[in-house]
Amino acid sequence: MKGKSKLIGLVLAALVATGAAAAPVKIAVIMPSATTDAAFSQSMWGALLSVQKELGGEAAISLKYTENMWNVPDAAAAIRDYASSGFDIVIAHGSQYGSSIQEIAKDFPKVTFAWGTDVNTYGLPNVYAYTAAAEQGGYVNGVLAAKLSKSKKIGVTGPIEVGDAKTYIDGFVQGVQSVDKTIVISKTWTGSFSDVALMTAAAQTHIASGADALTGSSQSVVGSIGAAKGKGGVLWFGTQADQAGLAPELVVASQVYDWTGMLKDILAKRKAGKLGGVAYTLTLDNAGLKVAYNPAYKLAAAVKAAGDAAISGISKGTIKVNP
Amino acid sequence: MKGLLSWNVLSGILNTMIGLATPFLFAALGETFAQTAGVVNLGVDGIMLLSAFAAFYVTLSSGSLALGLLAALLVGLAMGLLMSFVSVTLKAEQGVSGIGLYMFGLGMSSLLFKVLIGTVKTVDGFKPIAIPLLSNLPFVGPILFRANILTYCAFLLVPASWWLLEKTNLGLKLKAVGQNPAAADSVGISVSRVRYLAVCMGAVLAGAAGASLSIAQLNLFQDNLTAGQGFIAVALVYFGGWRPVGVLAGALLFSVANSFQLWVQVLGVKVPSSLAVMLPYVLTILALTVTANRARQPAALNKPFERGES
Numbered sequence: 001m002k003g004k005s006k007l008i009g010l011v012l013a014a015l016v017a018t019g020a021a022a023a024p025v026k027i028a029v030i031m032p033s034a035t036t037d038a039a040f041s042q043s044m045w046g047a048l049l050s051v052q053k054e055l056g057g058e059a060a061i062s063l064k065y066t067e068n069m070w071n072v073p074d075a076a077a078a079i080r081d082y083a084s085s086g087f088d089i090v091i092a093h094g095s096q097y098g099s100s101i102q103e104i105a106k107d108f109p110k111v112t113f114a115w116g117t118d119v120n121t122y123g124l125p126n127v128y129a130y131t132a133a134a135e136q137g138g139y140v141n142g143v144l145a146a147k148l149s150k151s152k153k154i155g156v157t158g159p160i161e162v163g164d165a166k167t168y169i170d171g172f173v174q175g176v177q178s179v180d181k182t183i184v185i186s187k188t189w190t191g192s193f194s195d196v197a198l199m200t201a202a203a204q205t206h207i208a209s210g211a212d213a214l215t216g217s218s219q220s221v222v223g224s225i226g227a228a229k230g231k232g233g234v235l236w237f238g239t240q241a242d243q244a245g246l247a248p249e250l251v252v253a254s255q256v257y258d259w260t261g262m263l264k265d266i267l268a269k270r271k272a273g274k275l276g277g278v279a280y281t282l283t284l285d286n287a288g289l290k291v292a293y294n295p296a297y298k299l300a301a302a303v304k305a306a307g308d309a310a311i312s313g314i315s316k317g318t319i320k321v322n323p
Numbered sequence: 324m325k326g327l328l329s330w331n332v333l334s335g336i337l338n339t340m341i342g343l344a345t346p347f348l349f350a351a352l353g354e355t356f357a358q359t360a361g362v363v364n365l366g367v368d369g370i371m372l373l374s375a376f377a378a379f380y381v382t383l384s385s386g387s388l389a390l391g392l393l394a395a396l397l398v399g400l401a402m403g404l405l406m407s408f409v410s411v412t413l414k415a416e417q418g419v420s421g422i423g424l425y426m427f428g429l430g431m432s433s434l435l436f437k438v439l440i441g442t443v444k445t446v447d448g449f450k451p452i453a454i455p456l457l458s459n460l461p462f463v464g465p466i467l468f469r470a471n472i473l474t475y476c477a478f479l480l481v482p483a484s485w486w487l488l489e490k491t492n493l494g495l496k497l498k499a500v501g502q503n504p505a506a507a508d509s510v511g512i513s514v515s516r517v518r519y520l521a522v523c524m525g526a527v528l529a530g531a532a533g534a535s536l537s538i539a540q541l542n543l544f545q546d547n548l549t550a551g552q553g554f555i556a557v558a559l560v561y562f563g564g565w566r567p568v569g570v571l572a573g574a575l576l577f578s579v580a581n582s583f584q585l586w587v588q589v590l591g592v593k594v595p596s597s598l599a600v601m602l603p604y605v606l607t608i609l610a611l612t613v614t615a616n617r618a619r620q621p622a623a624l625n626k627p628f629e630r631g632e633s
Contacts, residue, residue, distance in 0.1 A: 034433065034546040038443040068433065068546055155589070161596065188588040191600030195550040197346075198581065200541050201339050205585040208335040219545070222443045226542050229445060246445055246543075 024062040025267065028082035029091040030075050031067045032193065037219040039240040040257075041067060044093045046241070047259035054260075055267070069094070070194065076100035083108040089270065091115070095163045101127060105276075112275045114266060117164050119279040126275040128266055130259070132282040132289060134164035134217070134239065135171025137255025139321045140284075140291050140310045141237035142175020144252055145213040146183055147303040148235055153184045155206025157216035157224045159193040165217040167323045168239050168255070172215055174321055175310065186211065196223035203227035207234055215239070222246060248296035253307065256290045257282060285315040327590060330462065336582045337466045341474060342540055343578035346371070346532040346549075348477040350556035351563070351570045352484045353528025358560055359488065360521035361501040361623040364406055365421025367529045368553025369428020374398045374533030376432040379544040380439055382446045382537075391538050392473075392531070399530020402428065403523035411518045414627035425553070433546045440544070448542035449473060473535040480528070484567040497521055501621035504628040514628045529553065555607075562611050564619060573610070580606045 029048060031041035045065060052061040064082070069075035075097055082090045083104060092101050092115040102122045105113045109126055116130035145154055154176060158165045169187065176183050186209065188202040200223035203214055207227065215237040216224050222243075228234040229247045236247060238254030262280045269278065282288025291311055293299060313319035350367050357364045374395035382391030402424060409420045449471040458468040488494040496517050499507035504514045532552075537544050555577065563569025580603035587599050 034437070036437060036440075036442040037545065042442070186589045186591060187596075188585055189596035189600065191597065192550060194547055196541055196543075196545055196548055197343070197536060197550065197552065198585075201343055201582065202585050202588075204342070205335060205339060205582070205589050208338070209332075209586075209589050222543055222545055223541055226445055229542070246443060 024058065024060055025089065025270075026062045026064075026087045027089045027091065028064045028066070028087045029093055030069050030078050030082075030097065031065060032069055032075075032094040032096065033219040034067045035065060037241075038222055038243055038246060039217075039219045041093060041219070043241045043257040044091070044259055047257075047263055048091075050260050051263045051267070055264070061267075072096050072100060076104065079113075080104050080107075083111045083113075088112060089114065089266065110275070112266065112270050114276075116280075119281065121277055121279055125277050128276050128278055128280070130262055130280040130282070132164055132257050133284075133321075133323065134168035134255065134289075135174070135321045135323045136284045136314050137239060137289050137291055138168040138171025138173075138215075139175035139178070139314060139319070140307050141215055141239070141253060141255060142172040142177075143179055143310045144175075144299075144303060144307045145172070145215065145235070145237055146176040146179035147306055148252065149183060149213045151210050151212040152180070152182065153186070153206075153209065153211040154213045154215075155203065155209070155211035156185060156187045157199055157202045157206070157214065157221060158187065158189050159199075159218035159220060160191060161189055164240075168217045169215075170323065171321050172237075178310075178319075179306075190220065192220065193218045194220055196220045199223035200227045207231050213237065225251070242292045244292070244294035244296065248294060250297070251294045252297050252299060253291055253293045256292050258288055258290055261286065261288055283315075284311055327586065327592065332586055332590070334462060334466060336579065336586050339582035339585065340575060340579040341466060341470060341478075343581055344574040345474045345477045345540065346535045346552055347556050347559060347574040347577065348480060348571065349473075349528045349532035349535060350553055351559040351574060352480050352567055353525035353532075354557055354560045355484065355488075355525075355563070355565055355567060355570055356497060356521045356528075357525035358624055359501045359565055359621055360497045360518045361504060361621055361626060361628070362407075362410055362518050362522050363417045363421060363557075363625050364410075364424070364522060364525055365418055365554070365557060366402065366406055366424025366428065367421075367525075367532075367556055368549050368551060369425035370399055370402045370526050370529040371428070371533035371536070371549045371553045372432040372547070373402065373428040374530035375537035375548050376435055376533075376544050377530075378534035379446065379537040380435070382448075383440070383444060388449055388538055392534050395530040395534035395538075396527050397530075399527040399533070400523055402530075403526025404519075406526060407519040407522040410627070411515050411522070414629065417625050417627075429547060432544075432548075436544060436546060443543055443545055445543045446538060448537075449539040471539045473531065473539045476531070477535065478571075481567045481571045488567065493520075498621070500628070501623055504623050504626075505630075508628070508630060518628075529556075532556070558607070558611070561620075562607065562614060564614065565621065569614075573607070576610060577603050577607050 035045040066078045089112045114128040121127045199220040203224035244251040377398040378391040378395035381394040454468040559573040562573035584599040
């Protein structure tokens with residue numbers, strides 16, 4: 001009888017172990033804007049879907065998201081809810097969520113947290129941090145814009161002078177000036193990540209002042225692209241996600257954040273027992289950043305060569321871009 | 324600073340102002356009707372959002388801007404009926420009802436956008452129409468007479484609203500139920516019917532405001548597209564003292580301040596951007612403070628009407 005019980009116990013343990021091995025990794029992501037914003041949030045959600053597909057679909061990875069979390073206390077509540085309801089990895093995709101992660105991660109030592117854009121893991125063993133060297137793609141876009149601008153006036157629209165919105169624009173300015181220091185670059189900050197109407201007006205103002213090339217960062221730049229679309233000859237340079245689909249005739253290139261490599265590394269590390277403690281930076285060199293040329297835009301070979309040279313120079317370290 | 328004084332920049336500031344003022348005019352003039360009849364509708368932003376989505380989706384699907392506009396107006400009407408039913412028939416607290424309507428519009432437009440469209444797309448919206456002769460006038464021609472059809476409608480709505488409120492029987496009834504609904508009721512005016520009409524008129528115009536964003540100015544839809552413009556429109560009604568001309572003044576002041584701060588940044592004037600973006604709000608608060616004592620608020624504003632109660 002004793003031997004029989006032992007055998008049943010072993011079979012049950014094996015069944016549980018098999019079941020545990022087959023259980024999908026549960027990942028939740030909290031985002032400031034919509035998964036369809038054609039920018040920051042979409043870049044992460046797209047990467048998660050891509051990783052899920054590559055690693056075995058829903059049987060391997062279960063995904064949940066909470067979007068439009070502009071309000072940080074609401075986001076903090078969502079982070080805590082996910083952590084306490086059995087999720088293995090909770091991603092807080094926004095630099096405004098840092099203090100929430102710092103506070104909540106301590107209460108859930110078995111849950112992996114990831115947040116960005118920043119490099120601070122707060123010394124916690126279950127927190128990963130990530131950021132993007134947005135200035136690198138900004139520099140490449142700046143080189144292209146400087147080569148293509150005929151009016152020698154370029155407009156930049158941004159939300160608030162913080163985070164990758166600022167570093168992208170700083171890199172863009174360096175790229176333009178590396179080609180032609182006489183080009184006038186005007187910057188407009190709307191004070192909002194979400195005010196599409198004001199971002200549109202900002203772009204229209206640049207165009208009215210003579211700019212024939214525009215760029216910008218944040219979820220609201222779709223308004224700027226819309227403004228440029230109505231004006232023949234005005235070009236757009238995108239960042240965060242591939243924005244060519246919004247206006248194929250005027251988007252020259254986009255810096256794309258590709259979080260897939262980082263996400264796969266976090267999954268591998270977690271599987272190996274390392275729940276956090278690493279900071280990632282997407283760069284052109286590690287392929288976390290990519291410059292996607294718009295195939296629908298006929299880019300002159302010499303201009304593309306200049307862009308490629310900038311990518312190569314930054315990757316090899318011969319071109320230094322200050323964030 | 325010197326660059327700000329050129330004709331080119333002045334023309335640019337005023338041109339941008341006209342575009343920015345368009346949705347405010349539709350929404351605030353509509354809200355003026357509702358408030359004149361005694362109903363505060365804080366759901367204007369939600370109506371704008373759902374109407375903006377409807378206009379965009381129908382235009383994207385059918386290729387017809389007219390159908391898109393019609394869809395926006397019908398969505399506005401439906402939400403106006405909903406607001407009227409809750410605040411007039413059920414006599415619910417108007418502020419809370421309006422916030423509920425706003426949240427419904429915000430959430431529903433986001434949900435429908437995700438399910439029916441999925442990602443940000445663009446449409447070819449209403450194009451500017453140059454008015455013959457007038458558009459060739461020096462300086463003012465390009466500013467005032469090369470706009471899209473919805474912008475012309477928004478500005479023409481100002482004298483039309485004044486005429487309706489001041490010169491028609493309907494205007495008198497709106498004022499009567501907003502000032503003294505018991506007295507209006509005693510002379511045979513149906514307070515409920517007039518309030519339903521006023522709220523629905525306002526909601527239809529909020530629908531036009533939403534359409535002016537998604538198929539005339541921005542030509543796209545994104546979550547929370549209005550970014551709170553509906554709430555500014557409600558504030559403009561107070562600013563304007565429940566008068567169409569006052570609303571026009573408020574909409575132009577807010578818009579010109581916004582346009583000015585954009586040009587200040589574009590021209591590289593040494594002002595911190597955070598200060599520049601505050602300018603429209605600071606000016607509006609100052610103007611509200613100055614005009615607060617002169618405003619004539621409808622006496623029965625925000626008060627549900629119950630026959631037999633004074």
